[in-house]
Amino acid sequence: EVQLVESGGGLVQPGRSLKLSCLASGFTFSNYGMNWIRQAPGKGLEWVASISSSSSYIYYADTVKGRFTISRDNAKNTLYLQMTSLRSEDTALYYCARDGGLPGPDYWGQGVMVTVSS
Amino acid sequence: DIQLTQSPSSMSASLGDRVSLTCQSSQGIGNYLSWYQHKPGKPPKPMIYYATNLADGVPSRFSGSRSGSDYSLTISSLESEDTAIYYCLQYDEYPNTFGAGTKLELK
Numbered sequence: 001e002v003q004l005v006e007s008g009g010g011l012v013q014p015g016r017s018l019k020l021s022c023l024a025s026g027f028t029f030s031n032y033g034m035n036w037i038r039q040a041p042g043k044g045l046e047w048v049a050s051i052s053s054s055s056s057y058i059y060y061a062d063t064v065k066g067r068f069t070i071s072r073d074n075a076k077n078t079l080y081l082q083m084t085s086l087r088s089e090d091t092a093l094y095y096c097a098r099d100g101g102l103p104g105p106d107y108w109g110q111g112v113m114v115t116v117s118s
Numbered sequence: 119d120i121q122l123t124q125s126p127s128s129m130s131a132s133l134g135d136r137v138s139l140t141c142q143s144s145q146g147i148g149n150y151l152s153w154y155q156h157k158p159g160k161p162p163k164p165m166i167y168y169a170t171n172l173a174d175g176v177p178s179r180f181s182g183s184r185s186g187s188d189y190s191l192t193i194s195s196l197e198s199e200d201t202a203i204y205y206c207l208q209y210d211e212y213p214n215t216f217g218a219g220t221k222l223e224l225k
Contacts, residue, residue, distance in 0.1 A: 104167055
């Protein structure tokens with residue numbers, strides 16, 4: 001069974017940093033690209049970043065480019081999102097999602113909440 | 119960036135109704151469009167991928183279609199469990215983009 005479990009969220013002050021993790025199981029992690037997707041309270045879904053299976057290709061939304069870094073450790077079956085210079089508008093539920101290729105994002109974690117507030 | 123315009127933004131329908139939701143792309147994306155059902159407290163659930171393919175475990179009353187740059191999600195006979203927000207996503211190019219969503223409620 002495919003499982004994605006996010007962790008690392010919490011309350012952080014504006015301008016500070018936070019690192020999210022997503023532990024994958026039930027599939028060969030190193031064969032799949034991965035995504036981070038978020039949903040701010042009361043808002044719709046927003047794609048944040050993607051990384052290819054070997055980390056060769058990385059893409060970011062303009063809203064986080066230069067502040068967030070997506071990475072992965074295939075030996076640990078783990079996806080990361082390093083978030084710096086956090087803003088109140090980064091407050092959201094962050095999901096990691098597997099890139100199934102033709103199906104697009106096909107498996108999603110339960111999400112981890114990040115709240116940016118003083 | 120590619121814009122996806124979903125319509126309507128919200129709608130209500132009766133049990134057994136045929137319901138169609140639309141997603142219009144601002145640029146050509148081929149069939150690289152998927153639909154997600156999102157309920158409170160749960161992650162989005164894939165419903166349709168590559169415009170017309172039913173995701174695993176999705177009831178056959180759901181279907182997807184494409185006409186040019188217009189994509190549709192159709193529920194042939196609405197059931198109570200179908201109430202949710204539905205989002206379309208284009209994954210043809212980066213940045214991937216979601217539509218704003220359609221909230222589907224029971225009348």
